[in-house]
Amino acid sequence: MAICVLVLAERDHADQLNEQLKAAETPLTRCELIQPATNSETQPERTASEPKGNGNPLQSMDIDSIERLSPKLTRSRRQKLMAVWLLPFGFIFGIFITLSTDMDTFASYGTLGASIIGGLLGLVSGWMGSYAAAISVKIPNAEDVRILRNRHDQGQWLLLLETPMGIELPWKVLREANPLALTSLSEL
Structure with a gap:
């Protein structure tokens, strides 16, 4: 094209x-x-509502x-696409890291509560990563x-x-x- x-x-x-x-x-x-x-x-x-001539203006x-002429729209679309896979990946990875390490940061919430909190922190980091990734890519x-x-x-x-x-x-x-x-x- x-x-x-x-x-x-x-x-x-x-x-x-x-x-x-x-x-x-x-x-x-x-x-x-x-x-x-x-x-x-x-x-x-003339304004957009006042075309001259006949025919189909x-x-x-x-x-x-x-989108092709608006860097903001391009960046926003890219951020949303990155978030689609970074958010779930961050959540799962947050749970995995919490369960695989011996950190007791959220030990008062129990094993399940600490894993959920770790997953939520991973989710937030995935969301922040989607913004960073969208900004870092050069616009064609x-x-x-x-x-x-x-x-x-x-x-x-x-x-x-x-x-x-x-x-x-x-x-x-x-x-x-x-x-x-x-x-x-x-x-x-």
Whole structure:
């Protein structure tokens, strides 16, 4: 699958490109329009609810709702996936360590109580480990994503396109749209 992001000055360019891709019957698995950041310095030419033209305009989205362009979402998903196996492993390992050592830290709770407390401590360490593991992994295309987020903050529209596996993006059509920038995020 090929994934690219076009940086566009106006929303109309995205709608026109979407119509061209539909007319050319380009198979896309994703075609998402990201509205620019709005603050006092950078105001988009139109808001997401006011597309010009007829036809079927693209729905605009917030950049933080798209995982490929949001490091926070990527990290959160990775942490949850790590927790799925680190929490049970930590619990079981905590029980095992408590039973296999002669530590009397929780001896007043009896053998079963001490093992359960050891398991709970292992569970907590697994939870903390899932956060540490999620933070330590480098995000793919981090530099490209940072540049795209800066363009977004400058008040420019982003159009994310993704094709199915084995199908190339129509690069000629994309370049003819005269985007301000064209960034390829990945090819798998």
